[in-house]
Amino acid sequence: MPDASYSFHNVNVGVLGHVDSGKTSLVAALSTQLSTAALDKHPQSKERGITLDLGFSSFSVPMPERLTGSVPLQNLQFTLVDCPGHASLIRTIIGGAQIIDLMMLVIDVTKGIQAQTAECLVVGEIATRHMLVVINKVDLLPAELRPKLVAKARKRLAQTFAATTFAGCPMVAVSAKPGGGDGPAPPAEGVEALIEELVKLVPAQPRPVKGPFLFSVDHCFAVKGQGTVLTGTVLAGSVEVGGMVELPELRLVKKVKSMQVFRRPVPSCAQGDRAGICVTQLNASNLERTLLCAPGTVPTFSAAIAAVEKVRFFLGTLPSKSKVHVSLGHSTVMAEVMYFGTPDGSGHEPAAALRSVLDRIRQLALNEDVKDFDFGAEYAYQSELHGLEGRPCASGAQPTTHHGPQWALLKFSQPVTAPKDALVIGSRFDTDVSKAACRLAFYGRLTALLRAEEPGELARLRIFKAKTRAGSIDRIAKDGFSAVCKGMFSKDTDISLFAGMKVTTQSGAIGTIEGSFGKSGKFKVAFPEGIAPAAPGQNSITLVFKRFIYDQNKRNMVQ
Template sequence: MLTDQHGVYNVNVGVLGHVDSGKTSLVASLSTKLSTAALDKHPQSKERGITLDLGFSSFTVPMPDHLQHLPSQTLQFTLVDCPGHASLIRTIIGGAQIIDMMILVVDVTKGIQAQTAECLVVGEIATRHLCVVLNKVDLLPEETRPRLISKAKKRLAQTLAATTFAGCPMVAVSAKPGGGDGPGNSAVGVEILIEQLARMVPASPRQAKGSFLFAVDHCFALRGQGTVLTGTVLSGSAEVGATIELPEARLQKKIKSMQVFKKPVQACMQGDRAGICVTQLDPKVIERCIVCTPGAVPTFSAAIAAVERVRFYSGKLPSSSKVHVTLGHTTVMAEAQYFGLPDGSSQSPALALASTISRIGQLALNASEARFDFSQDYAHQAELHGLEGRPRSFGDGVHYGPQWALLTFDQPVTAPQDALVIGSRFEVDASKATCRLAFYGRLAGLIDASDPQQMRKLRIFKVKRRSGSIDRMNKDGLSAVCKGMFKKETDITVFAGLKVVTQDGHIGTIDGSFGKSGKFKVSFQTPVAPPQPGCGGITLTFKRYIYDANKKALHQ
């Protein structure tokens, strides 16, 4: 396997938490190797005293017993130090695609803070493996410290009980005792944290198969060598001498050389943090981007995504509204139309609800869950639903189970066809204690919204309902004249052959108009008794497909 190229099995660990919780201090206490973007080296980070960009560093440990079957001698943890400030959430969620595990840093003196919920959402989207670090325990009075730490763990456990991280491990540390770096100020509890992280590493091996996808987060020129693209391998593998593509720039380059944390290697594979050197590339025109096997990553202006609503998001998500959509490191505005399986489909409401609950969080991790069948009928939704919804009738088109969004982007997007999708409402005031992440999921299909032929492939319908009443029953009880459903100028022939239902459940068929006042004739399958005064209501329910070439076509 390709991991033998450098004998290291790499695991990417996102370090997230509220601003000033001590994330970067914790990273500094753990790290033995630093990348060119580590520990707030950005000049503005130093000036403002907060993390402004993703930082990368690493440390290694011997392979634990449960990973001895892997063809590597050393386990490396690459720490992805994410900003904590609310205004930098785009940078944080851009890092979600590259992490395997997560450390949530909580200031033990403050507990859960405003952005902690957003960090938890990012964690649920990105991974199943979380370790909570209670930092700054040195600030607690020594005589009551154990009791206060225990109390803080219980409070956090109650919060996490409603998430996929229920029962996750918690470690108390002091990354920077006394706030200084002098003698006697070495970090406390870090060894226990390292042991816990090693136990949490999944035993499944990396995959070298599939297209090479490399998420670039930094780019710089190296005099006499070329341009270095640093990032994380999302899938597949690449070797020195291979041709790679920068699809957004429409450029192809050959890999001149490659390093993993300043160590030259001949190849990299899924999960590796690497630097790839190419020639004749201006670093000023490349920011965060995707690098791939030539032809593997398309550019598109609309897509269908399998989505789930974020449970912490409290606002409404109406169809046809604009949201900020993040795919990798790219965030663009998009109009979202929501739809899902109607009641009466092959999946019962109870089974669909169970399916939804079981796949919370998994949707973002498993691209195979984001299947989309163009031959299926889908019910248009006025808004994206959460698990708190209740089942309604077929006529409302509301369901339990999978939901999708048709995303029409304000500008073309370049991303893998099964890319992780995060929808947000960044226009919400960042100073308010509210979650701005609204939904998450995976791309399930690409579509050209400007091509009517392609749009007609989407069998999304809206349910329409009209009500009227029986005006007069004929003596045979099998036919009637009805009124109140149509205006006198309505062409009733459009509705001929459609089924109607009486208040007591009798099914009839519209035969045609009766006179010129909007009345119409209905024939019933079984005899209907003459209605009592104030009764005799009938209902017509039908579907109109939004993208049907014949806008007037009616279906039942």
Template sequence: MAPSTFNVNVGILGHVDSGKTSLARALSTLLSTASLDKHPQSSERGITLDLGFSGFTVPTPDNLKESLKHDNVQFTLVDCPGHASLIRTIIGGAQIIDLMMLVVDVTKGIQTQTAECLVVGEILTQHMLVVLNKVDMLPEATRDEKIEKMKKRLALTLNGTKFAGCDMVAVAARPGGAVSMQPAEDIALAIGMEDLVKKLVEKVPKVPRSLDGPFLFAVDHCFPIKGQGTVLTGTVLQGVVEVNQNVEVPHLKVEKKVKSMQMFHKSVNRAQKGDRLGICVTQLEAKLVERGLLAEPKSVPTIDGAIVAVDKIRFFKGEVKSKAKMHVTIGHATVMAEVLFFGIPPASDSESTPFMSIEERVKGFTFDREYAYLPELLAAPKPGSKPKKPEEEGGEPVPQCGPQYAVIQFESPVTCPLDSLLIGSRFDADIHSNTCRLAFHGRLIQPCDVRNAAEMARLRMYKMKSKEGAIDRVNDAYTAIGKGLFKKETDINLFVNMKVRLEGDGGEVGTIQGSFGKSGKYKISFPGGIPAD
């Protein structure tokens, strides 16, 4: 019986020219159809223009044999592009990785795309390993000192992320920096590969993946084989697939039967979540499916809009306004979309609604409650955090936010699973400005037709409005008469118990108690008292 293999997908991400492809080449013993920069421009410039896949295999460590029940662990290396125009491909690649290797040029440190890759990794994976590449470029006399200095700098950067305290390994994947394909003897000169493989093995998931859910497969490459059919290579995102099973190409609405399958040139009859393989089907035009999804029939819809749970990415410095147009990456597509934000407001001005994760918001969303319209997306509180008082922020009022959501209208239809992750970006921003362009992330709750008024009426959304009035006179320490908010014909009973706030340092809050006379004046009660001045 052939030895069984457990597959782990390792995403290699980082800034352009940080050495990701060289690292994959130095680690690899197997090459897949999409691997190692076949595009002519890649060879000329030494950069990755598409997702490349390669891999290596090690015996399953003794401490994992009982839980994984496989003889070998295969590391599939996903080499993602790092240059600006194709960062959406990084997002597509990040959805299929179990573990992230963040490659940093030790001579340059964190750069714009390095930071964006870090943001994507924080959203989509739980495990990261930092690889300090190009250590051969440092003078030998001071190499160790400079490596330690860079590790300390990176540790400070990572302290504010989920990857605080993650392992770092120093390597030189391509000593000398030659652009051409290295011969085997040059690869053997690579520095630090043994330590890197050891760290990767330590991070192998301790438990097998769940196989629940309908079959879903991320296609990264498609090509015809004469006399056989069309081969789609990619990674199983969800569920299982077997030979002779019917599958669908969702964006084409075409069903095909699986004729045969291979994992790194070895025929298999069954594959499951996490596996990297090629699937052969017949009578499918390869050029129609260069990238996308393969799925259980009828399980992946095409949608024009969606209600989603969202959080602002804390590294994004700009405002994210309602009705703004953003680049939204969902499934394997990046399209322009208009966003409109809404949420559950805090219980009061000095309190925040208990923190809810995106997953909790997806499960708990209902049309049975009212939601407040949000003019912009606010920074999300951290789990367990408490809102700061104005005096702790230098006297400025601090915007509070509860759970936040968005209605998204896509400019063109997108095909995606019903629980898809998504990322909103400003790719029109200057890549050289050294600022993060990824603005928010979230998860799809349900599709919606934004143009259908009846459907959108189910979403009960209100806007907060305010008016300015004045104190006409003070009755006593706790009550006053106000004017200037209402016309004399206004029914003030409609506004009873609504709050008013005094301008000034104290900002005392009172409530409207009822009308006073017939000229539009009204009685106000201040439970905390009215300041003497």
């Protein structure tokens, strides 16, 4: 258990927004405790004047009365995760998405929603249920028009968020750095109201500590005479000083020598905590972002199946067999993706479409009721990933349908190390960053891991392509119970492969293929219920069957 110096409950708050919206200035106005990575300490951040990496800092408030029963600690600590806003750094933002409990979306009141604001909103939907919108730089508005313009901005933003999981989210107007510039500035305005709203968003139920220890490492450095410190956030489980941890990508197991939380020594850390874990005999230069875990709990794999949903803001198509950047764990790698779904392809009606996709976002993002993949079921191949038709947030049009559950088969360009149920984000980073387009394409959860390099592994997947062949009735037998048909097969086709399959005539009669008739590709069909002569031009027949993509017997076809 934590000692007296660790008598606080920690909540991780992601601070996201378009570049130059004032995120770092807001973090500086709020923070009272800085980590080794805070407020753009990266040398290039100082040189370029923008955030290039995740920054961490914190502040504390007395534990509110409504939480004292469920969280018996003295203080409520907010750890601020300052995420870069520049378009080229979205991969860094994705890395921060996995560790936040709440989100602050910072918007420049003079510019409103911008290109990367949409990407940040997508990250927020994937990462958390709770968002606070910070309308920043209100000091730049004319004083006499400020209340009216802020009210107008609130209304416009509320309309945008109405079609997201954050409908009705609170908004606070602030000025994080009045006057701007590099010199001394007047005190920030609106910070007290912002903190009050943040406190209100903290869930009353304590965070459950479950699963084996999993730690997201974002910075690593050596301390002379002590060892190597790995700083990061506990994603699951807990660990104590003296416990054993593994760096799965390096396949190294180390003993925890000591542990600190914002420079305070602690005997343990648990899910949601921001901590520094010290181990010995580890070269810090070999590490960047990585994972730390309970030994043997994080696998390495070459392919996987993920339950996925298309990002509503992404305007392009996502065809099967195309390559995308896939982020999971602390890796972003190229992957060839194939999409598939439920055989009937059924969708929800217009009134339920948006509600359905928002429910799906919550389910996948928060890993609620995401079941293991059923290898015994059949799935229909999709030429592309379906989205919410109408794209309500992007174009203002109303959605018409939402297709049912969809999956993606991911074949990675190199082995990936990540938790077996990791959050997955697919992106099209080849999109021109100068264009106002969302590059986040889909998101989801891993549901099964595969060893695609092993013979027969993919044959476990019962994914089929629906095939249709058309032909015509050549002549009907005198008894009216059979017919000779043509035009469906070439003369070289082994028609015995199709024997026993059902065909349907244009008038709705159902017959069974019996076999070939001669050597020209004609075949015989039996009609147990009989068949009447067709009217001129009405003698076509149709054969519909399934071919399983990964069936090792490539000639096997079923109906």
